[in-house]
Amino acid sequence: MHMIDPILATYNLKKSFGALTATDDVSIALFPGEIHAIIGPNGAGKSTLISQICGGIQPDSGRVELLGHNITQTNVSMRARAGIGRTFQVSALAMEDTVLQNVLLGALGGSGTPWHFFRPALKDWRLRDKAMTALIHVGLQAHAATRASELSHGQRRQLEVAVTLTLEPKVFVMDEPMAGLGAEGSKNLTELLDNLREKAPILLVEHDMDAVFKLADRISVLVYGHIIATGTVDEIRSSKVVREAYLGDGV
Amino acid sequence: MTLLKLQNVAASYGASKALFDVNLSLSEGEVLALLGRNGMGKSTTVKTICRMMSATGTLTFDNQDLHRLACHKVARLGIGLVPEGRRCFANLTVTENLIAAARPGPWDLARVITLFSQLGARKAQRANTLSGGEQQMLAIGRALMTNPRLLILDEATEGLAPIIRQEIWAVISKLKADTGMAIIVIDKSLAELKQVCDRAAIIERGKTVWQGAMVDLTPNISERLIGV
Numbered sequence: 001m002h003m004i005d006p007i008l009a010t011y012n013l014k015k016s017f018g019a020l021t022a023t024d025d026v027s028i029a030l031f032p033g034e035i036h037a038i039i040g041p042n043g044a045g046k047s048t049l050i051s052q053i054c055g056g057i058q059p060d061s062g063r064v065e066l067l068g069h070n071i072t073q074t075n076v077s078m079r080a081r082a083g084i085g086r087t088f089q090v091s092a093l094a095m096e097d098t099v100l101q102n103v104l105l106g107a108l109g110g111s112g113t114p115w116h117f118f119r120p121a122l123k124d125w126r127l128r129d130k131a132m133t134a135l136i137h138v139g140l141q142a143h144a145a146t147r148a149s150e151l152s153h154g155q156r157r158q159l160e161v162a163v164t165l166t167l168e169p170k171v172f173v174m175d176e177p178m179a180g181l182g183a184e185g186s187k188n189l190t191e192l193l194d195n196l197r198e199k200a201p202i203l204l205v206e207h208d209m210d211a212v213f214k215l216a217d218r219i220s221v222l223v224y225g226h227i228i229a230t231g232t233v234d235e236i237r238s239s240k241v242v243r244e245a246y247l248g249d250g251v
Numbered sequence: 252m253t254l255l256k257l258q259n260v261a262a263s264y265g266a267s268k269a270l271f272d273v274n275l276s277l278s279e280g281e282v283l284a285l286l287g288r289n290g291m292g293k294s295t296t297v298k299t300i301c302r303m304m305s306a307t308g309t310l311t312f313d314n315q316d317l318h319r320l321a322c323h324k325v326a327r328l329g330i331g332l333v334p335e336g337r338r339c340f341a342n343l344t345v346t347e348n349l350i351a352a353a354r355p356g357p358w359d360l361a362r363v364i365t366l367f368s369q370l371g372a373r374k375a376q377r378a379n380t381l382s383g384g385e386q387q388m389l390a391i392g393r394a395l396m397t398n399p400r401l402l403i404l405d406e407a408t409e410g411l412a413p414i415i416r417q418e419i420w421a422v423i424s425k426l427k428a429d430t431g432m433a434i435i436v437i438d439k440s441l442a443e444l445k446q447v448c449d450r451a452a453i454i455e456r457g458k459t460v461w462q463g464a465m466v467d468l469t470p471n472i473s474e475r476l477i478g479v
Contacts, residue, residue, distance in 0.1 A: 041412045042383030182289045183439045184478025248414035
């Protein structure tokens, strides 16, 4: 039982699309310093849950709270400014821009600074410092002038994290960050996320069980829109119902 | 007998050279793991084999020069591809996806449905309404419907739940045991590859830098060349 309040929590979230119930009474909590993984079969409702947390989809009922404030009625950009830092299953970067420009865009959006015609963001040293600090944190400082399109898939994942860092998030919400990475890329990103939890707790949707078992403090298992189990790595690994629904016998 | 042979294969995307010197050979019934870090040329090698992009060097399948063939003729010759990202025909049903690829041979609709029983219950559903795992099964089934002598699986377990990945690996093992089909597998799960593959080839910066029996792929070599 946690004696401290969660940073992010959902309470009884429900969302249906016609006859399909995508999330059914989903309550999860993310505590300070924690990595909470959400796992589940393809089509279980994980992405729909993330969209409801980040504001892309409105739930039919239930609520989302960030730092104790009800944010259910706010939109995506308001939630990003409030402190939800999201990374996407498919990289959402400005591919023709440089690494630094991508991160500056994030810093600019997060600063709430209006666009200035006569003061290019690239010359705003406050924004540049913020952007470079984020790049150093993810290890991409040497690639600041490289176009995003020339980065490897793993480096693009690192860049997404850097863009999110400039928003000074209170929580990270990550949708399959390991997708498309090779074995080495997964290993490197796992190390990065492990260090990132000092900055903010992470809600991690992921199929890469090596990464999940290495990183997660707690795991929730979503099947057909229901949370069927929440527990530690050992509890989830040994759960018969989770093995039958998701893990199988080989994990 | 050597079924597939690549010798000094090079290929470019416009001005960017992606393959410099790829050398591979594969015999009937052999299962080969094609390994390498992201962006090193694995999928480009597959594209050159399937003639989805032009290349230079020797490229033969069953002693026939692949350079002369359009990609649909390569499929007819007996090379079946399960592409990265599945790429099922979204608006066609399961049955239509499978029939669209059908070529004469032992693999027909009934045999594919027997192999993937979940697809049997989804025959009339459009591909874009299937789960990720079911779409992957459909993509493999569609390639089998071409009755290939060589099946190429490009990241066939990517983004799938562990229980579904185990099913896909079991199917690959079954195909190896039951059919004598040659198979090339690209995947990041080295442990599973070691269980099913006879040989491995590693591509680094567009060149084949190591080839050998899977049992000879020591942790030293894999750590140095693929990072795990």
